[in-house]
Amino acid sequence: MSLSALMPTTSVEIGPRTALHALNRLGFGPSPGDIHQVLSKGLQRYIEEQLEPTPDPEVQQRLQGLRTLGYPIAQVLTLYRTDPGLIGPVVDEFNTAKVIRAVHSRNQLEEVLADFWFNHFNVNLNENFVRYSIMAYERDAIRPHVLGRFRDLLGAVAAHPAMLYYLDNYLSTASRVVNGKLVQGLNENYGRELLELHTVSVDAGYTQEHVFDAARCFTGWGIDNTGTTGGFLYRSGNHDTGAKSVFGLNLPAGGGRDDGEKLLDYLAAHPSTAHFISKKLARRFVADDPPGSLVDKMAGTYLGSGGDIRQVLRTMIGSTEFWAEAFGSGKPRTPSEFTFAALRAADVQVNSARGVSAALSAMGMPLFQCIPPTGYSDRGADWLNPSSQLARMNFALDLTSGGVAGVTVDARAMVRSASGNPEDPRSIASAVNAEIFGKGLSAATMGAIGRLAAGGPVSMAVRGLGLALASPDMQVR
Amino acid sequence: MAWDLSRRVFLKGFGFAAVGVGFSPSSLMVRAAEGAEAGSRVFVHVFLRGGADGLGLVPPVGDPDYAPLRGGIALGRNEVVDLDGFFALHGGLAPLKPLFSDGKLAVVHAVGNYDLSRSHFDAQDFMETGTPANKTTATGWLDRSIAAIPGREVTQAVSFSAQLTRSFLGGEPVLVAQTLATFDLRARNWRPEAGTLVRAMYDADQSDVGRIGQETFAAMDVLMRTPQITAAPLNGAVYPNASVGTSLRQAAQVIRAGLGTRCIFVNVGGAFDTHSTQLLNNQLEFSRLGDALAAFAQDLGPLLDDVVVLVSTEFGRAAFVNGSAGTDHGSAHAALVMGGRIRGGRVYGRWPGLSKSQLYQERDLAVTTDFRDLFAEMARAQLGVDPGALFPGYTPGPGLGIVA
Numbered sequence: 001m002s003l004s005a006l007m008p009t010t011s012v013e014i015g016p017r018t019a020l021h022a023l024n025r026l027g028f029g030p031s032p033g034d035i036h037q038v039l040s041k042g043l044q045r046y047i048e049e050q051l052e053p054t055p056d057p058e059v060q061q062r063l064q065g066l067r068t069l070g071y072p073i074a075q076v077l078t079l080y081r082t083d084p085g086l087i088g089p090v091v092d093e094f095n096t097a098k099v100i101r102a103v104h105s106r107n108q109l110e111e112v113l114a115d116f117w118f119n120h121f122n123v124n125l126n127e128n129f130v131r132y133s134i135m136a137y138e139r140d141a142i143r144p145h146v147l148g149r150f151r152d153l154l155g156a157v158a159a160h161p162a163m164l165y166y167l168d169n170y171l172s173t174a175s176r177v178v179n180g181k182l183v184q185g186l187n188e189n190y191g192r193e194l195l196e197l198h199t200v201s202v203d204a205g206y207t208q209e210h211v212f213d214a215a216r217c218f219t220g221w222g223i224d225n226t227g228t229t230g231g232f233l234y235r236s237g238n239h240d241t242g243a244k245s246v247f248g249l250n251l252p253a254g255g256g257r258d259d260g261e262k263l264l265d266y267l268a269a270h271p272s273t274a275h276f277i278s279k280k281l282a283r284r285f286v287a288d289d290p291p292g293s294l295v296d297k298m299a300g301t302y303l304g305s306g307g308d309i310r311q312v313l314r315t316m317i318g319s320t321e322f323w324a325e326a327f328g329s330g331k332p333r334t335p336s337e338f339t340f341a342a343l344r345a346a347d348v349q350v351n352s353a354r355g356v357s358a359a360l361s362a363m364g365m366p367l368f369q370c371i372p373p374t375g376y377s378d379r380g381a382d383w384l385n386p387s388s389q390l391a392r393m394n395f396a397l398d399l400t401s402g403g404v405a406g407v408t409v410d411a412r413a414m415v416r417s418a419s420g421n422p423e424d425p426r427s428i429a430s431a432v433n434a435e436i437f438g439k440g441l442s443a444a445t446m447g448a449i450g451r452l453a454a455g456g457p458v459s460m461a462v463r464g465l466g467l468a469l470a471s472p473d474m475q476v477r
Numbered sequence: 478m479a480w481d482l483s484r485r486v487f488l489k490g491f492g493f494a495a496v497g498v499g500f501s502p503s504s505l506m507v508r509a510a511e512g513a514e515a516g517s518r519v520f521v522h523v524f525l526r527g528g529a530d531g532l533g534l535v536p537p538v539g540d541p542d543y544a545p546l547r548g549g550i551a552l553g554r555n556e557v558v559d560l561d562g563f564f565a566l567h568g569g570l571a572p573l574k575p576l577f578s579d580g581k582l583a584v585v586h587a588v589g590n591y592d593l594s595r596s597h598f599d600a601q602d603f604m605e606t607g608t609p610a611n612k613t614t615a616t617g618w619l620d621r622s623i624a625a626i627p628g629r630e631v632t633q634a635v636s637f638s639a640q641l642t643r644s645f646l647g648g649e650p651v652l653v654a655q656t657l658a659t660f661d662l663r664a665r666n667w668r669p670e671a672g673t674l675v676r677a678m679y680d681a682d683q684s685d686v687g688r689i690g691q692e693t694f695a696a697m698d699v700l701m702r703t704p705q706i707t708a709a710p711l712n713g714a715v716y717p718n719a720s721v722g723t724s725l726r727q728a729a730q731v732i733r734a735g736l737g738t739r740c741i742f743v744n745v746g747g748a749f750d751t752h753s754t755q756l757l758n759n760q761l762e763f764s765r766l767g768d769a770l771a772a773f774a775q776d777l778g779p780l781l782d783d784v785v786v787l788v789s790t791e792f793g794r795a796a797f798v799n800g801s802a803g804t805d806h807g808s809a810h811a812a813l814v815m816g817g818r819i820r821g822g823r824v825y826g827r828w829p830g831l832s833k834s835q836l837y838q839e840r841d842l843a844v845t846t847d848f849r850d851l852f853a854e855m856a857r858a859q860l861g862v863d864p865g866a867l868f869p870g871y872t873p874g875p876g877l878g879i880v881a
Contacts, residue, residue, distance in 0.1 A: 167752075168752040168753050168801055168803070171753055171800060171801035172800060172801070173800055175800065183800075184548075184797060184798060184799050184800050185799075185800035186799060186800050187752055187753065187799050187800055187801045187803070187805065188752075188799070188805040188806070189752040189805065192595070192596075192805075192806070196596050196598075202594075202596050202598070202599055203612075208595065208838065211595075329684060332685070332686060362655070363639075364638075364639025364640055364655070365639070371526075371527075371746050372526070372527065372597060372598075372746075372750070373597075374597070374598050377640075381685065382640060382641070383640060384641070384685055384686060384689045385636075385640060385641040385651070385653035385689060386631070386652055386653055386654065386689060386692050386693040386696050387639070387652075387653045387654040387655055387660075388639070388640070388653070389689050389690055389693045390660060390661075390662070390693050390697070393662060393675060393693075394662065394663045397662065397663055397664045397671060398663060401664075401665065403663075403665075442678075442681070442682070443681075444677065444678050444680075444681030444682065445678050447677075448674040448675075448677050448678045449674075451674060452670070452674070453670060456666070456667060456670075457666040457667070458664075458665075458666050458667045463667060463670070463671070466664070466671070467671075467674055467675065467678070470675050470678075471675075471678050472678055472679055472682040472684070472686045472687050472690060475686045476684075476686060
């Protein structure tokens with residue numbers, strides 16, 4: 001595919017700024033050397049590699065020591081029954097894998113999407129059974145489908161024990177009459193959030209009756225045993241076999257597990273879902289308030305391709321609106337976007353998520369611990385406040401001085417790898433300007449780094465890189 | 478006070494166009510009815526996110542329909558703290574009973590939003606903007622309220638939360654913080670130089686990011702010269718080890734420090750969304766809440782006379798138990814009001830009843846008090862704000878008369 005085929009409607013002036021834009025929007029930002037590498041291999045080839053990721057042996061190597069990553073739910077539950085204290089290390093490894101992949105994977109788009117889709121289908125690590133199944137959830141329900149078909153992703157999530165537990169569907173059964181008295185059996189939680197948060201969205205026009213019937217479609221979808229095996233199990237005896245009507249879909253009486261599958265088919269193909277998903281992707285990748293023209297184009301691709309996420313992203317990346325942002329004022333980074341970008345910019349080695357995890361909590365965005373099913377906001381502006389800002393500044397200053405646990409950093413080596421002189425503040429400023437900011441670093445930030453005094457107990461490179469990462473320039477992408 | 482043009486630019490920069498949202502900037506000029514007395518009062522809004530169950534917080538144990546509706550999760554008279562023979566406090570709120578008896582705690586039952594949304598997000602949004610069913614309102618109701626108070630000090634409004642809360646969204650500065658005691662730059666062995674240079678970078682930045690950085694340093698300046706911010710609680714008050722306890726402990730420190738703080742928001746994200754195991758979750762969360770409020774009152778002592786605390790949530794829960802020993806999303810909730818000089822010791826609001834025909838959509842406790850009437854009373858009494866123009870499209874009634 002030629003560049004013009006990928007970007008049919010726009011001509012992009014290819015240079016450091018557009019390369020930086022691709023690295024910042026399709027990934028978590030540049031490491032030293034990345035901007036040059038994208039330009040030398042070609043922007044189009046970089047984008048194609050991101051859209052069609054191949055296994056990354058270097059990251060596989062880094063993940064090798066994390067032996068619980070592949071554990072099925074039953075195995076985690078076995079550990080728990082042996083000793084509840086064994087679960088902490090499993091969660092630590094899960095967090096560490098997340099940070100290693102975000103920082104070190106060459107398949108940056110895949111990592112951004114794993115983050116995006118997990119957040120779209122949020123579950124909270126701190127809720128009982130979710131704690132033992134969240135690793136399997138991210139690995140088996142989210143990751144295989146991040147560039148695939150939305151219907152496959154939706155189906156994998158709907159039937160995953162972590163989601164069945166988090167939104168209480170495993171408890172939901174047909175209501176029964178016992179001794180002439182109605183015994184409530186339904187739990188609406190999943191049915192409501194499926195419509196509101198996962199598919200057509202809150203303004204689509206559905207009613208309370210539709211929520212009720214959506215929940216009825218999934219009665220019987222449960223978990224075989226939350227203490228031992230932790231697998232999906234459909235119990236036909238718990239299913240409400242009555243007729244159902246959900247937002248234009250009418251299901252006759254007598255259905256079984258299929259009721260749920262048919263509803264997922266219907267919702268995944270609904271124009272409101274196409275629009276909602278497209279807008280949410282555009283909000284993450286393009287702008288807090290993405291242009292309607294872009295969202296419409298993406299939704300058109302969604303409907304025309306049967307909900308093919310890769311195709312929707314191609315439409316987005318090929319748009320004028322996406323590239324125009326390279327010349328705008330930038331989109332504020334969320335705490336995790338900022339943290340991963342700073343780690344990549346400082347060229348660190350991640351050994352564990354310990355310090356990163358603590359920093360993200362201080363910034364208000366703890367890893368995998370968003371309580372409500374809405375997930376974290378994708379709007380950068382929602383994260384701008386003094387508390388979070390101070391935590392960001394302190395993370396940057398801690399990071400370059402080696403104060404973030406689990407992360408190895410060498411500020412002098414980073415400056416040298418960016419062809420700068422680690423003893424000369426002005427040289428440090430121009431090195432980070434070229435390698436991390438695509439030569440767009442503000443005069444004020446360049447000036448502040450340049451004014452660092454010689455001597456003192458903290459090295460010039462630690463201070464210079466610390467200022468660069470704590471700067472306002474680093475808060476936007 | 479005059480509408481600040483630069484604020485409009487700022488609002489646009491945030492993606493919330495201040496113009497074209499259905500009400501003109503001039504209507505936002507809430508008249509400051511600031512008297513000498515109102516000038517030192519403080520309003521504290523404790524917001525329980527997730528839809529806290531009003532029928533569990535203040536159970537109507539005297540209503541014959543209550544126990545049958547709630548089935549296995551109905552609270553018995555021996556598990557609750559009686560208030561007036563009809564209503565009771567959840568057992569976890571037992572530490573608040575003396576305040577109720579002393580007239581320092583009131584309940585408002587069946588309060589909520591007539592334009593119901595059973596979506597957590599929308600219901601919170603409608604409540605925090607004060608404009609039900611309108612998603613285009615740019616500003617939060619507390620931002621509009623504090624805009625009417627003279628001065629723009631960063632400590633005038635404080636939000637104990639991880640994010641800027643929707644209630645404060647708009648042009649007024651807000652100190653958002655989780656921990657005030659350590660609100661300083663960490664730059665070991667080069668703190669003075671780092672302070673100067675980081676500040677210089679943000680001072681030069683005209684964007685929203687730059688403005689937030691400037692507010693961060695302004696807050697640092699104030700907190701650094703205020704040792705009371707780390708003072709221990711007084712009067713033997715012991716706060717529970719939970720976010721609501723930590724936040725109210727800091728709220729008391731801020732109030733005592735005399736930083737001109739008028740409005741404090743305490744964000745509580747707990748296990749309130751009780752679709753299952755409701756008894757257990759409410760016991761945990763309501764105990765924390767009760768302990769934290771009681772400690773706050775004890776800690777402040779006579780200073781509580783200038784303070785009013787409102788505890789509310791986005792919606793209550795369905796009247797009947799669901800299939801999982803929990804309740805699904807509902808309508809009206811129960812609010813608590815605490816303060817040294819309120820007319821407490823009673824349950825306000827008209828009780829709508831719980832029989833099938835009295836329930837909203839045959840499932841929820843019906844709303845009989847518009848939440849905006851309650852909010853308006855707080856803004857008027859504690860912030861000295863004329864609430865007439867506070868809620869676009871709505872003129873609040875005379876209020877319930879809880880706060881003098």
